[in-house]
Each structure stands twice: as C-alpha cells, then as structure tokens.
Amino acid sequence: MELNEKNVLDLSSFRMITDVNSKGNKLILEINKNYECEVEIPYNVDIEDEMIIINEHPLKVENIKRGILNLISLSISQNLVNKVTNRRTYYIVPPIPLIGHTAFGLIDRGTNIIQVRGLSGCNINCPFCSVDEGKYSKTRKNDYYVDVDYLVEEYKKIAEFKGNKFIEAHLDGQGEPTLYYPLADLVQNLSEINKDGRGIVSIQSNGVGLTYKMIDELEEAGLHRINLSINALDEKMAKILAGRKDYNIEKILDIAEYIKNSKIHLLIAPILLPNVNDEEFKKVIDYAIQLDQRIPQNVLNPITNKKDPILGVQLCLIYQFGRRVKKMKIWEFKKFYKLLKDYEAQYKAKGIDVKLKLHPSDFGTHRRKKLPCPFKVGESINVDVIMDGRIRGEVIGVSQNRIVQIINCKNEDRLIGNNIRVRILRTKDNIIVSTPTQ
Known part of the structure; x- marks a missing residue:
C-alpha cells in the first residue's frame, strides 16, 4: 500500500x-529508556522503524490505529519489564494514589522536604543495601514507575499544601533516581514549582549512569544539588562495595569533578561500614575536602543563603529487608560521632575547617505542616487490592486516596482485584502498612 499520513x-x-x-508483526518497545514490553499486532501491517504501515481499507485504518494503541497500553500495564533488574514493572498513573508506599x-x-520517588530498581548491587535492591535482589519481586506528568501534578498539590515556600524536592528512593526518564523534564517541572518560594530540587545518585550530557541537562533544568555516593577510592574495594565488577571509580571521580565545575552543588556522601571500609571511608573524606579546595563552588542554597556542605557522611545500619556484609561490625551513633569529632580535630590542626556531623538546619530543613492521615493504627478498613x-x-491496595501496603498475605494473585478487610499496623509519615483481618 502507498505510504501516506x-x-x-x-x-x-x-x-x-x-x-x-x-x-x-511483534513490536518490541522500549519505554522510558529502561523498560521494555512486547506487543503482537494482529493486523495486516508493515513495521518500518517507528512507523506502523496499515495495509487495510482506508475506512478501517482509524479503528485499527486505536486497536494497536489499546494493545500497546495493555502490554505496558500488564507486561512491562525493567531492563536493569529484569523485574515486572507497574506503570503508575491516575487514579492510583502516590501517597502510602516507600517504593514509589x-x-x-x-x-519542608518532599521525597520524590519516580521509580524503584537499581543499577548496582551494594552488599550492604538497606532495601536489598539491584538485579540480584532476593526479596524484591516487582518494580514501579510513576508517570512524569502525574508525579509533577501530585507533587504540586503537596507543595501548595505546605505553603510552597522553602520547599526541597528530593529525588531518592529504593533504587537509582537517575534511571528515571525523562529526568531533566521532571527536575525542570519541580524546579518551576519551587523557585517562586525559594525552593530547590536535589537528587541522590551512585553516579554510574551520570554523563556530562546528563549533568548539563540537569544544570539547565535547575537542579541544585547532587548527593553523590562514593564509598572507596581503591579500585578493588569500590567494585566490592558497588557489587559490580565493571564499576569504574575513576569514571565516578571524573563525574564528581565535572559536577564541581557546574552550577550544581556537589555533596559527596560516603558510608562507613565498620571493619570493612574504615581506611577508604577516611580517604573519601580527604578526597572531598581536597576537591573542594581545588575547585571551590559558590552555589548558594536559597533556603539558607549559604553553601551546602561538601560532605554528608553516613553510618551503615542494619534493616529488616536489607543486606549485610558479614564482617561488618555494628556501631552505635555515639561511637560514629566521636570518630567524626576526631577527624574534625585532625583537619583543624592542619588549618582546615570542616563539619562532618551535620544537622538538618545545615540544609535548611525544618518542620512543616504534614499531610493528614485518614487512618489510625489498629482500625480495620476495606481496601481495593489493585x-x-x-x-x-x-499486595498493594487503595483506600481513601492512599496506597495501603498489605503484608502477611498468602496466595497474593488471588487477592488482586478484590476488596478485602485489613487491620492498620502503621501510619507514620503516611506510610500505610496493614495485614488481612482473616
């Protein structure tokens, strides 16, 4: 058939x-860069690159187009796979609420911080991961991706509820936030919402997927800060702590320097695993201080009217569904803070003023009106399992415009699509966890 529009x-x-x-006649579609689904086209068509040429009577063409789009939509909703983790992925759109779960x-x-979690799934496999993320996870069975327009729309509602002044949109999550696509569009939209109230947008990253081009795009989009995880400078130890043989610490350090030369503030965030990376932890701190001296930045946080710290050091903790490095020792924060105080004294003796034990106020973080929770711990409610x-x-359910996590389930597949009775176990921060009453 002759090609025409x-x-x-x-x-x-x-x-x-x-x-x-x-x-x-099988389409293999890449969705938002990191996802994939297959669609069998049951019509007389030719497929040339992104073009589907419909070889049917002209009067049937529009109905066939609608049929193909419906098949694509169905495949995205039922058969979407995360190419990074190889897990099934749910594409989150209205009317599924965005409040109630920690995964998305x-x-x-x-x-004044609103955590923005556009996806789950990670491109590295840290052996200490607090949420057992990555391709080789033993506990994570599904991933989630939130439509960008919906994410921005719902974010704006919360920002306005909080007064839309000095708000920080912080992109983090159970995975690697820079895997989100379209990331620059998301950052730009969040920045547009926040800027009139002197707010900012920040993001966490392991740096693996960052490129010069992406940093340029994020800079143009208005990103204020990248919290970059670097846990070792030694090549072997860095690979071990990332859980990837192809992890390239030199590439990460190059990216760190590129960020430092941009208008995006760089914060280096090493994590201490006692008895595992003690020496490397200190080396990363040394590196960050030297980098800050060599390439000083004058990027001010509009919330504080000051520069953000160059370092955000952390102590590795143990979590219920997280992974643990066997030789790692468990430290209390008191011991960790003493170590940081000793480091600060060592630097001060060299004439270097560095603050390692941070306070939320260093970033302008402060208490702000919280969204009300429609549930109370102990009450029983009806939930639509979706x-x-x-x-x-x-399984995941919905009630009163909240996502409700339902744990301790058996035969999960049989529950989906049903309305069940659950008892609320947790409501803190509008993270709703429940268990079936029967």
Whole structure:
C-alpha cells in the first residue's frame, strides 16, 4: 500500500516510547529508556522503524490505529519489564494514589522536604543495601514507575499544601533516581514549582549512569544539588562495595569533578561500614575536602543563603529487608560521632575547617505542616487490592486516596482485584502498612 499520513501510525510521536524494534508483526518497545514490553499486532501491517504501515481499507485504518494503541497500553500495564533488574514493572498513573508506599510516589515526613520517588530498581548491587535492591535482589519481586506528568501534578498539590515556600524536592528512593526518564523534564517541572518560594530540587545518585550530557541537562533544568555516593577510592574495594565488577571509580571521580565545575552543588556522601571500609571511608573524606579546595563552588542554597556542605557522611545500619556484609561490625551513633569529632580535630590542626556531623538546619530543613492521615493504627478498613507488592507476601491496595501496603498475605494473585478487610499496623509519615483481618 502507498505510504501516506492516514495509513501510518508513527510511534515516535509518543514520548514514553523511546525505541522501537520488531520481529515480524511483534513490536518490541522500549519505554522510558529502561523498560521494555512486547506487543503482537494482529493486523495486516508493515513495521518500518517507528512507523506502523496499515495495509487495510482506508475506512478501517482509524479503528485499527486505536486497536494497536489499546494493545500497546495493555502490554505496558500488564507486561512491562525493567531492563536493569529484569523485574515486572507497574506503570503508575491516575487514579492510583502516590501517597502510602516507600517504593514509589511522594513522601511527606512533616518537614519542608518532599521525597520524590519516580521509580524503584537499581543499577548496582551494594552488599550492604538497606532495601536489598539491584538485579540480584532476593526479596524484591516487582518494580514501579510513576508517570512524569502525574508525579509533577501530585507533587504540586503537596507543595501548595505546605505553603510552597522553602520547599526541597528530593529525588531518592529504593533504587537509582537517575534511571528515571525523562529526568531533566521532571527536575525542570519541580524546579518551576519551587523557585517562586525559594525552593530547590536535589537528587541522590551512585553516579554510574551520570554523563556530562546528563549533568548539563540537569544544570539547565535547575537542579541544585547532587548527593553523590562514593564509598572507596581503591579500585578493588569500590567494585566490592558497588557489587559490580565493571564499576569504574575513576569514571565516578571524573563525574564528581565535572559536577564541581557546574552550577550544581556537589555533596559527596560516603558510608562507613565498620571493619570493612574504615581506611577508604577516611580517604573519601580527604578526597572531598581536597576537591573542594581545588575547585571551590559558590552555589548558594536559597533556603539558607549559604553553601551546602561538601560532605554528608553516613553510618551503615542494619534493616529488616536489607543486606549485610558479614564482617561488618555494628556501631552505635555515639561511637560514629566521636570518630567524626576526631577527624574534625585532625583537619583543624592542619588549618582546615570542616563539619562532618551535620544537622538538618545545615540544609535548611525544618518542620512543616504534614499531610493528614485518614487512618489510625489498629482500625480495620476495606481496601481495593489493585496490584502485586514489592516483596513476597505483600499486595498493594487503595483506600481513601492512599496506597495501603498489605503484608502477611498468602496466595497474593488471588487477592488482586478484590476488596478485602485489613487491620492498620502503621501510619507514620503516611506510610500505610496493614495485614488481612482473616
């Protein structure tokens, strides 16, 4: 059939479709860079790159286009796979709420920070990961991706609820935030919402996926700060702590320097695993201080009217569903803070003033009105179960515009699509956890 606009469905016009391949009449669609689904086209068509040429009577073409788009939509909702983790992924759109779960959506902990979690899934496999993320996770069975327009729309509502002044949108999550696509669009939209109230947008990253181009785009989009995880400078130890043989610490250090030469503030965030990376932890601190002296930045945080710290050091803790390095010792914070105080004294003796034990006020973090929670611990409610959960024995439900995690479940597949009775176990920070009453 002769090619014309009327009998062609151009998939490149859909933002979420970032690449198209085909095998016969089977479409293999890349969705938002890091996801994939397959769609069998049951019509007489030819597929050429992003073009689907419909070889049917002109009167049937529009109905066939709608049919193909419906098949694509169905495949995205039912068969989407995360190419990084190889896990099934749920594409989150309205009317699924974005408040209630830690794996995706928005979290309000009663401060001026709104945590923005557009996805789950990580591109490294840290042996100490607090949420057992990465390709080789033993507990995570599903991933989630939130539509960018929906994420921004719901974020704006919370920012306005909080007064939209001195708000920080912090992109973090159970995974690597820079895997989100379109990341620059998300940052730009959040920045536009926050800027009139002297707010900022910040992001956590392990740096693996960062490129010069991405940093340039994020700088232009208005990103204020990147919290970059660097846990060792030694090549072997860095690979071990990232859980990837191809982890390249030299590339990460190069990226750190590139950020330092941009308008994005660089914060280096090493984590101490006592008895594992003690020496490397100190080396990373030394590196960050030297980098800050060599390439000083004058990027001010509009919330504080001061520069953010160059370092945000952390102590590795043990979590219920997290991983643990066997030889790691468990420290109390008192011991950790003493170590930091000793380090500060050592630097001061050299004429270097560095603050390692930070306070939320160093970033302008302060208490702010919190979203009300519609539930109380101990009460029983009815919940519509809409999808499978993040871990085994969990499903996800909806009630009163909140996501409700339902744990301790058996035969999860049988619960999906049903309305069940649950008892609320937790409501802190609007993270809603429940268990079936029967």
